[in-house]
């Protein structure tokens with residue numbers, strides 16, 4: 001097996017084991033391969049191995065890599081996982097199927113307007129600033145209810161909640177908190193877990209994990 005094949009098998013195995021430990025179905029967890037800074041050849045290698053969901057964190061990089069890839073591989077779903085400026089909403093709507101970083105009403109409005117023009121609306125996760133960190137993206141926990149109400153009143157399909165725990169702290173309690181918020185607000189999906197912590201995230205209810213370096217190498 002090539003390195004990429006070994007890494008992919010390991011990630012899939014870890015997801016399956018974590019799901020089993022939590023008595024969950026591994027099929028309920030979407031593996032989003034985070035391909036930022038990785039080239040088209042590495043991406044196509046994973047597509048050939050059955051990976052269907054990819055994540056990018058910058059609109060400009062996605063615009064360079066993905067239009068041709070999408071044309072060659074029509075079944076792919078592309079996820080925007082990084083912070084999104086409202087003035088990039090139109091481009092984001094053209095490029096992405098799913099946006100994980102909706103964190104404010106002004107961005108929601110920009111996405112709705114862009115979706116109306118494009119005739120297609122992205123699926124969205126509302127990103128929560130789960131650790132209450134200063135400069136981090138995400139809506140404050142106290143503002144989550146209002147933002148969810150606004151999304152539900154809009155044309156954008158709501159997939160769930162997304163968060164990134166603070167670096168250097170145990171992620172588990174933050175994943176558990178996000179899962180609790182999703183229950184309280186009646187939201188289903190949970191986008192949480194990266195290369196360092198996706199098995200814990202799956203045990204605590206993740207329905208989408210965003211895995212970069214564990215799949216692509218460094």
Ligand SMILES: *Cc1c(COP(=O)(O)O)cnc(C)c1O
Nearest residue numbers: 034057081194195210211212213
């Ligand atoms: C880069 C990134 C990831 C993946 O990180 P890895 O540690 O490489 O798995 C996940 N989510 C977001 C928002 C990212 O920017």
